[in-house]
Amino acid sequence: xxxxxxxxxxxxxxxxxxxxxxxxxxxxxxxxxxxxxxxxxxxxxxxxxxxxxxxxxxxxxxxxxxxxxxxxxxxxxxxxxxxxxxxxxxxxxxxxxxxxxxxxxxxxxxxxxxxxxxxxxxxxxxxxxxxxxxxxxxxxxxxxxxxxxxxxxxxxxxxxxxxxxxxxxxxxxxxxxxxxxxxxxxxxxxxxxxxxxxxxxxxxxxxxxxxxxxxxxxxxxxxxxxxxxxxxxxxxxxxxxxxxxxxxxxxxxxxxxxxxxxxxxxxxxxxxxxxxxxxxxxxxxxxxxxxxxxxxxxxxxxxxxxxxxxxxxxxxxxxxxxxxxxxxxxxxxxxxxxxxxxxxxxxxxxxxxxxxxxxxxxxxxxxxxxxxxxxxxxxxxxxxxxxxxxxxxxxxxxxxxxxxxxxxxxxxxxxxxxxxxxxxxxxxxxxxxxxxxxxxxxxxxxxxxxxxxxxxxxxxxxxxxxxxxxxxxxxxxxxxxxxxxxxxxxxxxxxxxxxxxxxxxxxxxxxxxxxxxxxxxxxxxxxxxxxx
Amino acid sequence: xxxxxxxxxxxxxxxxxxxxxxxxxxxxxxxxxxxxxxxxxxxxxxxxxxxxxxxxxxxxxxxxxxxxxxxxxxxxxxxxxxxxxxxxxxxxxxxxxxxxxxxxxxxxxxxxxxxxxxxxxxxxxxxxxxxxxxxxxxxxxxxxxxxxxxxxxxxxxxxxxxxxxxxxxxxxxxxxxxxxxxxxxxxxxxxxxxxxxxxxxxxxxxxxxxxxxxxxxxxxxxxxxxxxxxxxxxxxxxxxxxxxxxxxxxxxxxxxxxxxxxxxxxxxxxxxxxxxxxxxxxxxxxxxxxxxxxxxxxxxxxxxxxxxxxxxxxxxx
Numbered sequence: 001x002x003x004x005x006x007x008x009x010x011x012x013x014x015x016x017x018x019x020x021x022x023x024x025x026x027x028x029x030x031x032x033x034x035x036x037x038x039x040x041x042x043x044x045x046x047x048x049x050x051x052x053x054x055x056x057x058x059x060x061x062x063x064x065x066x067x068x069x070x071x072x073x074x075x076x077x078x079x080x081x082x083x084x085x086x087x088x089x090x091x092x093x094x095x096x097x098x099x100x101x102x103x104x105x106x107x108x109x110x111x112x113x114x115x116x117x118x119x120x121x122x123x124x125x126x127x128x129x130x131x132x133x134x135x136x137x138x139x140x141x142x143x144x145x146x147x148x149x150x151x152x153x154x155x156x157x158x159x160x161x162x163x164x165x166x167x168x169x170x171x172x173x174x175x176x177x178x179x180x181x182x183x184x185x186x187x188x189x190x191x192x193x194x195x196x197x198x199x200x201x202x203x204x205x206x207x208x209x210x211x212x213x214x215x216x217x218x219x220x221x222x223x224x225x226x227x228x229x230x231x232x233x234x235x236x237x238x239x240x241x242x243x244x245x246x247x248x249x250x251x252x253x254x255x256x257x258x259x260x261x262x263x264x265x266x267x268x269x270x271x272x273x274x275x276x277x278x279x280x281x282x283x284x285x286x287x288x289x290x291x292x293x294x295x296x297x298x299x300x301x302x303x304x305x306x307x308x309x310x311x312x313x314x315x316x317x318x319x320x321x322x323x324x325x326x327x328x329x330x331x332x333x334x335x336x337x338x339x340x341x342x343x344x345x346x347x348x349x350x351x352x353x354x355x356x357x358x359x360x361x362x363x364x365x366x367x368x369x370x371x372x373x374x375x376x377x378x379x380x381x382x383x384x385x386x387x388x389x390x391x392x393x394x395x396x397x398x399x400x401x402x403x404x405x406x407x408x409x410x411x412x413x414x415x416x417x418x419x420x421x422x423x424x425x426x427x428x429x430x431x432x433x434x435x436x437x438x439x440x441x442x443x444x445x446x447x448x449x450x451x452x453x454x455x456x457x458x459x460x461x462x463x464x465x466x467x468x469x470x471x472x473x474x475x476x477x478x479x480x481x482x483x484x485x486x487x488x489x490x491x492x493x494x495x496x497x498x499x500x501x502x503x504x505x506x507x508x509x510x511x512x513x514x515x516x517x518x519x520x521x522x523x524x525x526x527x528x529x530x531x532x
Numbered sequence: 533x534x535x536x537x538x539x540x541x542x543x544x545x546x547x548x549x550x551x552x553x554x555x556x557x558x559x560x561x562x563x564x565x566x567x568x569x570x571x572x573x574x575x576x577x578x579x580x581x582x583x584x585x586x587x588x589x590x591x592x593x594x595x596x597x598x599x600x601x602x603x604x605x606x607x608x609x610x611x612x613x614x615x616x617x618x619x620x621x622x623x624x625x626x627x628x629x630x631x632x633x634x635x636x637x638x639x640x641x642x643x644x645x646x647x648x649x650x651x652x653x654x655x656x657x658x659x660x661x662x663x664x665x666x667x668x669x670x671x672x673x674x675x676x677x678x679x680x681x682x683x684x685x686x687x688x689x690x691x692x693x694x695x696x697x698x699x700x701x702x703x704x705x706x707x708x709x710x711x712x713x714x715x716x717x718x719x720x721x722x723x724x725x726x727x728x729x730x731x732x733x734x735x736x737x738x739x740x741x742x743x744x745x746x747x748x749x750x751x752x753x754x755x756x757x758x759x760x761x762x763x764x765x766x767x768x769x770x771x772x773x774x775x776x777x778x779x780x781x782x783x784x785x786x787x788x789x790x791x792x793x794x795x796x797x798x799x800x801x802x803x804x805x806x807x808x809x810x811x812x813x814x815x816x817x818x819x820x821x822x823x824x825x826x827x828x829x830x831x832x833x834x835x836x837x838x839x840x841x842x843x844x845x846x847x848x849x
Binding site: 478 | 589590591593607611612614615677681682701703704791792793795796807808810811812813814815
C-alpha cells in the first residue's frame with residue numbers, strides 16, 4: 001500500500017514535471033533547431049498565395065522551382081502568405097507594426113500609399129542601386145539590355161527599389177490578357193455577325209435577350225456581364241476600357257498629346273454613361289454584377305444564360321473552352337465601322353509588382369542573390385518551365401510542356417498544374433517565357449485569335465507607372481480616397497439610372513478637388529517623360 | 533449611521549487594507565488575472581491613441597511622429613464633410629432602429645416563453661431560438677445574401693405568391709439595407725438575448741402572482757403588473773449597456789453586407805475608419821475618428837444613466 005501511495009506520488013510528480021516541461025520545451029526545441037539551421041541562412045518572404053498554387057500547396061516553398069533555388073543557393077526561404085482576400089489588411093498591419101519580412105513582393109506602385117518612393121522614405125524597403133552590379137549581375141545585365149523596361153521600373157530619381165515581375169519579352173502576346181468574349185453559337189443561331197461597333201454591340205445584346213438563343217423557351221438570357229473584377233464594375237471598365245475606349249477616353253486618368261485628363265470630366269463620358277444606361281434599362285446587362293458575386297456569374301455562363309462578357313484570357317476563356325463552350329473573342333468596340341480602336345486593355349511588360357528587400361533584412365547580399373536567380377538562365381528555366389523531364393521536355397532545343405501540365409491527370413487546369421513546378425502561371429520576380437504564353441495561355445486557337453484581336457488597339461493614351469513625391473502622394477491620397485469612394489458609388493448609380501445627372505457628378509468631383517489631382521498627375525507624367 | 537461610527541474606530545486605512553488582504557487572500561489572487569487582463573489589453577494600448585493627434589508614419593513610430601494637434605479631426609469634419617454626416621447619420625439610424633425593434637424583441641419573446649406551460653415544448657423552442665446566435669457572422673451574411681438575392685428564396689416565394697412580378701435586388705437597394713440589417717439581427721439574437729430576462733422572471737416571487745390571481749388578474753394582467761415591473765431593473769440595465777454601444781455598429785456584419793450601391797445607407801463609422809485607417813493607411817485619421825466615436829459613446833452612457841436614475845431609480849452607478 002505504501003509503495004503504491006509513494007509510487008503514485010512519484011508518478012504524479014513526474015506527470016506534473018512532464019507537463020510543465022512540455023509547455024516550456026518547445027521553446028528550447030525550436031531554438032535548438034534554429035541553431036542547427038543557422039548553418040543554412042534563412043530569409044523570410046512575404047507574398048500573396050496565388051489560388052492556382054493553393055489548389056495543390058499551401059506555401060510557395062513546395063513549388064519545385066523554389067526547392068531547386070533553395071538547394072542551389074544553400075538558403076532556406078520561409079514564405080509568409082497572407083490569408084486569401086485579406087492581403088491588403090495583412091500587408092498594412094505588417095507595415096504598421098514593422099514586423100517586416102526580409103523580402104516583400106507587392107505592387108508598390110498602386111498598393112502602397114505614396115508608391116515606392118514613399119516606401120523608401122518610410123524606411124520600409126531599401127534602395128538597390130549600389131548593390132545591383134555586385135550582387136545581382138543578371139538583373140543588372142537585363143536592365144542594361146532593356147533600357148525601355150528600366151525606365152518603367154525606376155523612380156524619377158533613377159532609384160531601383162525592387163526586382164520586377166516581367167511579362168516576358170513580347171508585348172504583343174504578353175500584355176494582352178483581358179477583353180470581350182462572346183458566345184459564337186448564339187451569334188450563329190441568330191444569324192448575327194461578330195459585333196464591331198458600339199451599335200453592333202447593342203443590336204447583338206438586344207437579340208441575345210429577346211430571341212431566346214439558348215433555346216430553353218424562357219426569357220432568361222442576359223446579354224453582357226463582367227467576370228473578372230465583378231466586385232467593382234467601375235474597376236472592370238477602368239481596367240479594360242471596354243466600351244468607354246470607343247470614345248477615346250478612359251474612365252480614370254489618361255493622357256492625350258502629353259496632357260493628363262480624367263475620364264468623367266471629358267464630354268464623351270456622358271455618351272458612354274448614356275450607352276450604359278440604355279443597356280441597363282433594356283436589361284442587356286447582367287444584374288448580378290451589382291451583387292458582386294463572381295461565382296454566380298460564372299455559373300450562369302456555364303449554364304448558358306450569359307451571352308457576352310469581359311474576362312481573362314486563360315482563367316475565364318480557357319476555363320469555358322475547357323467545358324467545350326463555343327466562345328470567341330471580339331475586338332474592342334469602336335464608334336464607326338473600320339475604325340482602329342483607340343483604347344483597350346493594355347499593360348506594360350512590367351506588371352507593377354516587385355520583390356523588394358526590406359530594412360529588416362540582415363543579409364542583403366543573400367537576398368539580392370536569391371531574387372537575382374530568377375533572371376539567370378537557370379532560374380529563368382526553373383521559374384518558367386519547372387523540372388526537366390517532369391513538367392517540360394526539350395526537343396531540338398525547343399521547350400515543350402509535358403502532358404502532366406497540359407492534360408493533367410488530376411484534372412487540374414494547365415496553369416494550376418504548372419503552378420506546382422514553376423511560377424510562370426503566377427508571375428513574379430523574373431521574366432515570363434514566350435513558351436508559357438503560347439502553350440498554356442493560348443492552348444486553344446480561340447485564345448490565339450483573342451490575343452490577336454485584343455492586341456489591335458493603339459493604347460497610346462495610357463499613362464505609364466508614375467512615381468510621386470512625398471507631398472504629392474499625400475495630397476493625392478487625400479483627394480483620391482474621397483473621390484474613389486464617391487466615384488464607385490456614383491458609377492453604379494449612373495449605370496443603373498438611379499442618378500442621371502453627370503454634370504452634378506462632375507461638379508462634386510471638382511469640389512473634391514479633382515483638378516488638383518490632375519495637376520499632380522501632370523507633374524509626375526512630365527517627370528516621367530524626362531526619365532532616362 | 534452605525535457604519536460611520538464603526539469606521540472611526542478603525543486604525544488607519546493601510547492596516548485595514550492589509551488585514552483585508554490577509555483575510556481574503558485567495559479572492560485577491562483570483563482577481564489578479566482579471567486586473568492584469570484589463571491592464572495589458574485595455575489600458576496599455578491606450579498610449580497608442582496619441583497617434584490621433586500626430587501625423588503618424590510607420591518609419592518614425594509612435595513617439596517619433598510629429599504632433600499635429602487637432603488636424604486629423606479637422607480633416608474629418610471639414611475636408612471630408614461629404615461623408616461625415618452620412619456615416620454619422622447611418623450609424624445612429626441603424627442603432628435607433630435596432631433599439632426600437634431589436635431591443636424589445638427578446639423581452640417580448642421572454643414574456644411569451646414564460647407563458648408556455650409545457651416544459652418540453654418550451655425548452656425545444658428556447659434551444660431552437662438560441663441557434664442563430666452560434667452561427668458566425670460570415671455564414672449569417674452568406675445566408676442573407678442567398679435568401680435575398682435576385683433569384684433567392686425570398687424573391688421566389690414572393691413571386692410564386694403573385695406579390696411580385698419583378699424580383700427585388702434587396703442587396704443593392706439602399707432602402708433595404710437597414711431593414712435587412714436590423715431584421716437579421718433580431719433573428720440572430722432573439723433567443724440568446726431572452727436568457728437574461730427569463731432569469732429575471734424566474735426570480736420574481738411566486739407569491740406576487742398568487743396575490744394578483746386572488747385580486748382577479750388574468751394572465752395578461754399578471755404579465756403587465758407583476759412580470760414586467762419585476763424585470764424592469766434588468767431591462768433598464770440592459771438598455772443602458774446598449775446605449776453605451778450606440779455609436780458602434782457591428783463592423784463585421786455591415787462590412788460583409790454592404791457594397792458601393794448601398795453605401796448611402798450602409799456606410800457607418802467603423803467601416804469608414806477601416807477603409808481610411810487600414811486600407812488607405814491613414815492610421816492617424818482612423819484613430820482620430822475612432823476616438824471621436826468612443827467619446828460620443830462615453831457621453832451617451834453618462835447621459836442616459838442620469839436619465840435612468842431620475843426616471844426609474846435603477847442605474848449603472
